[in-house]
Amino acid sequence: MQPPASTPHFRNRSLADRCLAALDDGLRTVFTTARAARPSPAAGLAPAELPQEAVREAGALMRVNHVGEICAQALYQSQALFSHSDALRQHFEKAAQEELDHLAWTAERVAELGTHTSHLAPLWWAGAFAWGSLAGLAGDKWSLGFVVETERQVEAHLASHLDRLPAGDGASRVIVDQMKREEAEHADAAQAAGALPLPAPIRGLMRMAARVMTTVAHHV
Numbered sequence: 001m002q003p004p005a006s007t008p009h010f011r012n013r014s015l016a017d018r019c020l021a022a023l024d025d026g027l028r029t030v031f032t033t034a035r036a037a038r039p040s041p042a043a044g045l046a047p048a049e050l051p052q053e054a055v056r057e058a059g060a061l062m063r064v065n066h067v068g069e070i071c072a073q074a075l076y077q078s079q080a081l082f083s084h085s086d087a088l089r090q091h092f093e094k095a096a097q098e099e100l101d102h103l104a105w106t107a108e109r110v111a112e113l114g115t116h117t118s119h120l121a122p123l124w125w126a127g128a129f130a131w132g133s134l135a136g137l138a139g140d141k142w143s144l145g146f147v148v149e150t151e152r153q154v155e156a157h158l159a160s161h162l163d164r165l166p167a168g169d170g171a172s173r174v175i176v177d178q179m180k181r182e183e184a185e186h187a188d189a190a191q192a193a194g195a196l197p198l199p200a201p202i203r204g205l206m207r208m209a210a211r212v213m214t215t216v217a218h219h220v
Contacts, residue, residue, distance in 0.1 A: 022077050035104055041105070042175050050169060063217055065158070070121055071127075072099040074125045078135075102182070148187045153206060158183065
């Protein structure tokens, strides 16, 4: 089954019903295989012969990116849940659908590299859902500011992965490059929608949490 992120079934329902729908979306995100609406940017590329060490490193980096997409689903699910505006909820739902493609692309690439997705996926989802819920409860403009900061940090993280991925791993590189461009678009859209800049301590906490996640997910 495809795990629909922050789907339109959130509208016209009570908060309790929307909470149950968010939990259902989360279970699908973590425990089912995502199916992309768009083909992977790596579709049609000939498989590359890489040294085993390069394959391991690429697999670990793509596992981290897959965790990032699990977190993205949780963030948009929770922010849509607590949004005060139907228009903003639809904004989050649209972004989440694009992130769902990223989730599917990274999962597919992890499998192709012969490694596993993170064993701590439920923990990553729960932590990100908590962050997104706090942002949503703070108000729509702060929630949009949280999106801007998150996506800017993710964009920088993906840029670092383009530097670290093996030069011969064209498939992983085109996926990460496409994701990087779309994360920047999400940040720009949130900025244009009226985002407020987050205080420096919050930005620092976000960077710290991301550093823990990326370090642990690289191995587990």
